[in-house]
Amino acid sequence: MSTLKVIDEDYSSWKCSACGKALTPTPIELEYLESKFTVELPACPECGLVLIPEDLALGKMAEVESLLEDK
């Protein structure tokens, strides 16, 4: 599966509290209503904790969710 790039901004000012590492773009698997996609998202290189920015959640992601709901 190809990895979707949806984030332009830099989220390296966020770090993982537990590991102390700055977040780096990482392919993350998301799922909704039995559809899966891989999206590049900021995540902790150590433990994998992910960040889904507000704009993404309310924009593109919400769009895809509603599309899938009508499938």
Add this chain to the structure above:
Amino acid sequence: MEQDSLHEWESKCIQEEPPRCKAACPIHVDGREFSKLMAAGQTDKAWAVLCRTLPFPTVTARICDGPCIKSCLREEVGGGIKLNSLERYCAENTKRTPPFRPLPARGKTVAILGAFLPGLTAAWDLAKKGFTVTVFTNDSAEAFATIPQEFLSVDIFKQELATLKKMGVSFDENSSPSLELATKSLEDFDAVFADPFACDAKALKISPPSITTLKTEKDGLFAASMPEKNTSPIALIAIGRKGALSIERFMQSASLSAGREREEPFETKLYTNISKVEPVTPSAVPADGYDVESAREEASRCLQCECMECVKNCAYLEEFKGYPKVYARQIYNNASIVMGTRRANNLINSCMLCDLCNEICPENFSMKNLCIEARQDLVKKGHMPPSAHEFALRDMEHADRDTCTINKHQSGTSESEWAFFPGCQLPASDPSAVDRVYKYLCDSLTGGTGLMLRCCGAPADWSGRIELFDTKSESIRADWESLGRPKVIAACPSCMESLHKAIPEAEVTSLWSILCEHKENLNPVLPETISSLQDPCTARHNDKLLADVRLLLSDLSIEFTEPELSGLHTECCGFGGLLSGANEPLSKKVAEKRGSKLDGDGITYCAMCRDLLAKSGKRCLHLLDVIFPSGNSDPAARAVPQYSERRENRVRLKEQMLDVIWRTPSAPRPDYESISVSFTSKAKELMEERRILHSDIQKTIQAVQKSGQALESTETGHKLTYYRPVTVTYWIEYEEQDANNYLIHRVWSHRMRILGASK
């Protein structure tokens, strides 16, 4: 959802029925479209509309005597549109006639005996359809002498004859139509049409031909009896048209009679409301016809007949830019999709189920029933979008949780003649009012008044969840039976509806009817201004409720007015059918629109009507604000509690009532509630807009306390974490102020699940 029932639905909506002018015209000219273009000054386009239907239009447009005028709906409000005079103006002033292009030749021949209006029309129509036509006559211009010449010159007539010839019609001008010629033509041609003025059924020595098809006893011969004297020219043209259509079908070996019920002038089923139309009489037609101005003026009197009654009165129907017939098709298409996008889901879930359309529609089209059926179908097939009703269903479950429900006899008694059923939204909106009403009922009624604090199950019903509603019904029944089957007093009209479905044998009375009978000790604080009554849509068919509320208001000297749509025709506030969850922007629009129709402050007897109207900016009272005053000096401006507060209100109401009335402790609160969170004003705003609850946030914080997994901004020091209690993932950006004390900055959510780093 079977296709048969689609046809039933479709045929119920008569919006696509033709206007009266078109139905009454013997050849069904579209007078509405024509008038619209004429009124817009688009003479050439209007002419093109006529050319679609009229044979040899420059002649026909000048000779029609307008039998449609007396059928036109305008006739009832000033006088029928003079379509014939407008047609004449159009013919005289158009600059462009669309070309008549006959279809490719079919290799079939037709003989036409006689060149009067019926014969010429048959020739015109058949030539257009690609038949090879020969007209037998003594004089190809013989019709001219028989038609009105007031506005017609022989030159124009001859030009149209020339057009006919250009279309491939040949004229055999040395033959008199007769029985012999007919017999011979039947041998030489594939079909024969006899113009009744040249050779009617009598001359052909045959019994009268079929009125609907002009078929005669001789195969291939189509003829008519002699038309009555003074038959309208346009009706004569219709005879030729009828013969031509029969001949075409005869050549194709198709059924001659099928689907021709509406060929003659007929009565349309179209309904157009003219109750608010001002009468406007037509000006006299000048002797030499209309000029630009007067033609536009006359055409502008056309009402552009259509129904759209329901659409004009429902913001939802208007929103989707169609009308129920179209919607029925879209909804059925939606149901038949196996793979692909179901585009009508939003349409299906946006109806308020208020049933106003049913009352307004001349054919009683109930969009409510259609949408409920469609929702149930979506649920059954597992295609209902999960997000549409989830918030409302969760809210229902909240109200039915043991932290919120009470099912008890009146304190100190062991029997209930009555049970008060406030519903789930009144306790959420105005909990103290529930308390005051309950005490009053206990004091006023004898035989014991129990309390049933819970949801009525309406959200399950409205969202199309049949099984869930059944489960709710069973539990309501169990509660009711455990109180000894008391008479139920419902505060909310939607509850009344649901309770009738859930426990049909229960006697359910509205709180307002009870108060009507026990008003002695009421101490209302009368509003200073006259309010306008908002009947909730679920009260629409509840005559007794509608009457008793009015009785109560006047008995208590509470003055009120009514909006134009009221009582049986009341409008929904935007909550009905769970609209506010499924389509929030539309719900807002509906609430604003309804609010604007209420003069002064609103006054209503449904907690949701009150809150939705108030949220939209309308000052609005609940009847209880007046009858059981809380001490608030301006109750019409009472703040609408936010979603989280609504839940908290329910929980506290139970705690307080149990404590004060029954002196028992309530169910323990879940432990996440001990987490102390506070909010920036921005966070509060976001929570309301995004429907994220206080408890969602506490659960998320609790999760991070256990896992320690959070992100941290190196710029602001804020932390960010997420948690997915069930189906929604919540993100919380917060500041840990000191141990167990959190300030929330931002919140958002999504429904997708995070599976983790891809392998």
